[in-house]
Amino acid sequence: MAALAASGPVALRRTASRSVAFVRKIPWTAASSQLREHFAQFGRIKRCILPFDKETGFHRGMGWVQFSSEEELQNALQQESHIIDGVKCLKSQPTIGS
């Protein structure tokens, strides 16, 4: 998963900040705004990326959410399950920069 995150969006690659959550199994019905909406309850979202596959028009179910602080990220990670559009997503903190 770390590898997935590391090959992720350019801007996140070099940011020293580690407050990025890597989210998997995002339901297809959610776009980045729904992702942002959901995670906004844990803190200010600096960046939220959910890449779409332009060959299919669907996203690949993986996204990255960057919080403005480590603390906010921890808030999000501590929550046991994240349910977006009624579907349970899996999240993890990628080991960026470590």
Place this chain on the structure above:
Amino acid sequence: MAALLRPARWLLRAGAAPRLTLSLRLLAGGPGRPHAVSYLPAARARPVAGGLLGPARLYVIAAEEKDIQEESTFSYRRITSQFDWALMRLDNSVRRTGRIPKTLLQKVFDNTCSSGGLGSNQALLLLRSCGSLLPEVKLEERTEFAHRIWDKLQELGAVYDVSHYNALLKVYLQNEYKFSQTDFLAKMEEANIQPNRVTYQRLIASYCNVGDIEGASKILGFMKTKDLPITEAVFDSLITGHARAGDMENAKNILTVMREAGIEPGPDTYLALLNAYAEKGDIDHVKQTLEKVEKSELYLMDRDLFQIIFSFAKAGYPQYVSEILEKVSRERRYIPDAMNLILLLVTEKLEDTALQILLACPVSKEDGLSDFGNFFLRHCVTMNTPVEKLTDYCKKLKQVQMHSSPLQFTLSCALRDNKTDLAKDLMKAMEEEGFPIRTHYFWPLLVGHQKEKNVQGIIEVLKGMQELGVHPNQDTYIDYVIPCFDSVLSARAVLEENGCLPDSDVFSQAALRTEAIKGNLDYILSFLKSNTSPLSLQSLRNSLLLGFRRSMNIDLWSKITELLYKDQRYCQKPPGPTEAVGYFLYNLIDSMSDSEVQAKEERLRQYFHQLKEMNFKIPENIYKGIRNLLDSYHVPELIKDAHMLIDNENLSSRKTMQLSSSKLESTIEILKAENQPIRDVLKQLILALCLEENMQKALEVKAKYESDMVIAGYAALINLCCRHDNPEEALNLKEELDRLDSSAVLDTNKYVALVKVLAKHGKLQDAINILKEMKEKDVLIKDSTVLSFFHILNGAALRGEIETVKQLHEAIVTLGIAKPSTNISFPLVTVYLEKDDLPAALEVAIDCYEKYKVLPRIHDILCKLIEKGETDLIQKAMDFVSQEQGEMMMLYDLFFAFLQTGNYKEAKKIIETPGIRARPARLQWFCDRCITSNQVETLEKLVELTQKLFECDRDQMYYSLLKLYKVNGDWQKADAVWNKMQEENVIPREKTLRLLAEILKDGNQEVPFDVPELWYEDEKLSLDSLLNSSASDARFQNDILKACRLKQSKEAYNLFLKAKQQNVVFTAETYNDLLKLLLSKEHFTQAMEVKNFAETHIKGFTLNDAANSFLIITQVRRDYLKEALTTLKTALDQQQTPFQLAVTRLIQALAMKGDVENIEAVQKMVNGLEDSIGLSRMVFINNIALAQIKNNNIDAAIENIENMLTSENQVMEPQYFGLGYLFRKVLEEQLQPAVEKISIMAERLANQFAIYKPVTDFFLQLVEAGKVDDARALLQRCGAIAEQTSILLVFFIRNSRKPGKASTLKSLSELIPELNEKEEAYNSLMKSYASERDVTSAKALYEHLTAKNIKLNDLFLKHYSFLLKSAGEPVPFTEPPETFEFYAQQIKESKENSS
């Protein structure tokens, strides 16, 4: 139909109903032939029994057949591996799910076709998969697929036998395909294939399936005349046959007939009967029969019951399904079987029954989150189930909590299948449920139309969105709508026309971003200027960055930046423009690759300067980020340009000054006098002295200020003493250090140095104590440390110090500093081999094996034993190896030793030992050994002798041989290998072909085969192809770049011409690459054509640095000096840095023309850039002088040079004032008067001004030109030349790298014999002799040096021994074991350490 839903029955039953039952059933053949089956071989008997049984069975049969094939032949290997793959894929699927997805079968089929290699077993495998294993495919489609496979494979050369025909029949049965049995038999006859019992059984079944008892009877009669046994399967078919003919009485009667014939009805018999009742809707009889079965010992499985369910449903009696469903016991395989039934029901449009089965599935519903039923919904969508039904199913699934979001899932299926209407209806249903419809739901639909550029389709989707009240956002337009149109303008027009553009602002901004991505900055600028509506920079920024990178126009960059970050419309929010523009710059550079930044360095510089002029500032922390980026991209020159933009000017500038030792010393005295602490300064002083390698002084200083010494000082001092080979002082210092702080730990290298110097001077116990300390203090042991220990041991071994080697080795291994290994134990044997004490060497090796399980140098020992003919010892060694490591290892050891010693006959005998097989690792070891020591003959013999070796990877062997030929540049032998491989029927791997092609190309030979191309993808390229609207353009570009990369100039140029014809324009970089290639191959005219095309088709196209440099070189070569000058000027005007070679060539060409003026012009042009180009001032001095001499202006030239060397403010330090080029040219061109005058000048400078560089250079040029007598005379006149050691040694080293210079170096060493004893000189000489195979001179040199008792280094010895060996002469010492590179590196490192 009988076994449609029970693929694995035979396998499952195999345990419960063993063969016995089976053969009992078979006994009831026809009257009078009770034992017919026993004549058949077992393998054939099984398919008979499984005639109507499950399809999973076929994999077992296929696998068996594969085994047989593998045993019989080897040439099928490739085919079988392909087969293995196919079998694995299909088998996995069947085992997991009991079915094969159609896509998987298609994939395996395609793969089989494209791989070409086709075994008949593969054909069988594919055919057999086309029946009931495809529940998702309609029956007719399955048969169609089977026919397609049949025809295609036949076309590809598959040979069909009776098993294939039988498989096809089976598929027909499972798919209820109606066909003419007589035609089928005729077809078989035509193909000259005899039908067998299975064929007849299946034909009977096919008649029965349509209720044709008459047809079945005909075949049955035929079977009887042929004395073929009648099995249970035939009776089962007859039940179906009678039932379908409407004669239930007779169907039922078959059971009695069976019993009469001695065959007990089995489960399949009852199942046939049950299905027959179910098809009539006769639930009562079904129930009765089931009860009967339950009472008997027979047992029906769930999948059997499923089949009855299917029969009811299919015959139109779904009302009875639930009654059967109750009887299902839910065995372990229940779910996959149920899924297959559900899929089959949906395929047959019996969705309601399917749902009924689905809802009866036992699924955990606890958390309400795990969804079940996706497969059902997906298949319903595929089979076009009406939307009303679908929404109803969704509701039900949700109600029973089987699925949490069935509608959403169904919608995604509809979207994937591009079913617009269904999707719209489903969205409406979702909305009714309160679930919002989102913009991106429409993207998959748009993608479908976009791929086909179907504008009408796009419009319809957009209208659909309007209808549902969804507004397209920017991304919708950019990614999915606009790409469908030729331009943004036409997109807008069409959308407006169709009333699909309610919110023009969104579209405008999307258009803006689209244009930005394309690099259309003009559009951006004019839009930004005229725009009045609010604009989100956030969303625009990324597109803009891409656009910047695609545009060359820096003015536009700046203007846009100015607008965005200065204009009130766009920039008002905090944190203010400073930060914002800083981030923008950072992101811009960050988004570029390093090569891109390098290529655009000058543009970025201009951009930074323009920003500066516009008074832009960036915060320092962002500047730092940019600086780090630029640094990591290797464009540090840009940093200063970025630095100008810093907002805050207070930069802390701290300069660290390196103080000289003398200064430090006086500082200490002052401090001491002032009674101040001196520790720090003392440490610095010690370090400085160590750096100066002044051991004496350093020790004195230490003694003087001993009380103030710190650990670091001691550490450096100890190391210094080790370097200076002074073990006593080193030990003293170590003791002092221990007194100061017994816990102090030195770093690993210093310990190693200590051990080394102590061991060298026989202080064995001290060395071992140091090793112990290393262990106690847990010093970090790296691989390189172990290697150093090896060298210490090996050094001692070569010096013949048995005790040192033994004890040190013992200490190192027992302390655990190094793990026992062949390498570390190597010197233990070496020390005896050096002394030619073979018994002891063998003894030690065996001892090592007993102690550490390693067998060092066994190969070398064996070789020596063979050479000396020590048969007893050989026997002993072999017995030992064979006992400890096995006979095979022993044989290999012996084989290699015989090969190595040239005893090929004996080697051949060994490798032909029956039962020996290839050991790839060992063979590779010997190959590599031969390659590194360049033993061509030995390797050739190895390859030859292993030809028949069992399982030998011939390709790999030839690959090794080619590697060696490549080293030696021997294309003739490589070509012979190519023929040999064909003769031997070796199929070369791609890497072998590539290597062969390289060798042939290097030898300027034509390559007689297709060279497999390397897969290659450039980062830049993938970006370009992303941005390129047309995929074919990208492919073109891809091809041409690949051709450039592979240096295929003709190919690349042809691609260019083709692209030109089709009006395809590449990126500027591509043209530059192409130009570089063409120019480097001297295709001047073609290059000019490319240049013209690029200049006329790409706005602002310019050649980059490299292309311009190549252009200059080519122009110079063609003597277009004027043009070359212009090119240079253009390049410099564009702030490019041309290659040094290009500028030098131009200057030299001008000099030869005597064109002083233009040389000076060039000098002016490049003024200030000399360092970045790498141009020495001497180039100008030499060439101006040469030009003057060419113009007969010798005096002026000489006066100039003298002035420069003798004047007050020297242009250049005299020791760097190299005039070699001038001298050489003058000598080469035989400009006699000039030679004389130059000689006089050089001597004058030496004698009167003590400037010896010119006279030495001149002397060396005379030697190089072969004018040895002149050189000697000059040397006699000016003896100081012999003292210019550093110049002379540099000459040695440089020339030893060039081929054919041995004679020059030899004459030089004869002229100045004292040079011979310098390490650099004799190393270089030996290297030259070795490369020119001059054994005599090498011997003389070696003897001269050994006579003088000079300790020769390993590199020298390596070169010498290599030379001797290649000349077939004995080597009078042990050849250093490592590679040349290793020893060269060793010398380099020891120099670095001591300097």
